Amino acid sequence: MDITRRQFFKISSGAIGTAVAAEAVGLGADTSAMQQQAQKVPIKTGKQVPTICPYCAVGCGQIATIDEKGTIIDIQGNPDSPINQGTLCPKGAATFQLVNNDLRMTMVKYRAPGSDHWEEKPLDWAMDRIAGLTKKTRDANFNEFQNMPDGKGGTIRKRVMNTYAVASLGGATMDNEWNYTHQKLMHALGVVYLENQARI
Numbered sequence: 085m086d087i088t089r090r091q092f093f094k095i096s097s098g099a100i101g102t103a104v105a106a107e108a109v110g111l112g113a114d115t116s117a118m119q120q121q122a123q124k125v126p127i128k129t130g131k132q133v134p135t136i137c138p139y140c141a142v143g144c145g146q147i148a149t150i151d152e153k154g155t156i157i158d159i160q161g162n163p164d165s166p167i168n169q170g171t172l173c174p175k176g177a178a179t180f181q182l183v184n185n186d187l188r189m190t191m192v193k194y195r196a197p198g199s200d201h202w203e204e205k206p207l208d209w210a211m212d213r214i215a216g217l218t219k220k221t222r223d224a225n226f227n228e229f230q231n232m233p234d235g236k237g238g239t240i241r242k243r244v245m246n247t248y249a250v251a252s253l254g255g256a257t258m259d260n261e262w263n264y265t266h267q268k269l270m271h272a273l274g275v276v277y278l279e280n281q282a283r284i
């Protein structure tokens with residue numbers, strides 16, 4: 085039997101609904117052991133602090149629960165957030181592991197040209213180096229004028245004030261306001277290769 089994509093989804097959702105209904109009236113698998121186990125899991129209590137997921141510009145609301153020492157012991161979706169209404173994507177749901185993780189890097193890692201090992205550097209050092217190298221590269225590759233097609237088969241020399249030696253690739257954490265400011269900075273430098281990886 086040939087079925088369309090739309091029919092497939094209709095049949096699938098009907099089958100899932102039937103399975104859930106069967107479970108509800110006791111015709112499905114026995115979940116009592118699971119329920120007993122779930123009741124043994126301690127509910128984490130503490131001070132609840134509303135916050136925002138740090139991973140992307142969707143900006144889902146979260147509630148971080150902290151103990152009396154100020155340590156985060158749980159992070160859940162915030163049901164009061166109009167953005168996510170208590171839900172979190174898999175990445176956001178794992179935010180707890182971002183703050184409580186021995187493998188988390190808290191220092192800048194730098195490997196010098198030709199070196200075979202990484203060094204730890206302060207963030208300010210890294211920022212200054214990025215700014216210095218960006219300016220050096222831009223100044224060494226700045227185009228004040230450029231020959232362009234004149235539309236009649238010839239070329240015309242135009243003032244362009246740009247550089248093709250620097251590119252900017254933004255990440256999903258950058259929100260609208262940051263992107264606006266960032267593109268202003270890049271255009272002021274003459275950067276024309278500007279791209280952003282959106283999450284939505």
Ligand code: SF4
Nearest residue numbers: 137139140144173176
């Ligand atoms: S979509 Fe996921 S990663 Fe983005 S803010 Fe929401 S929970 Fe975080």
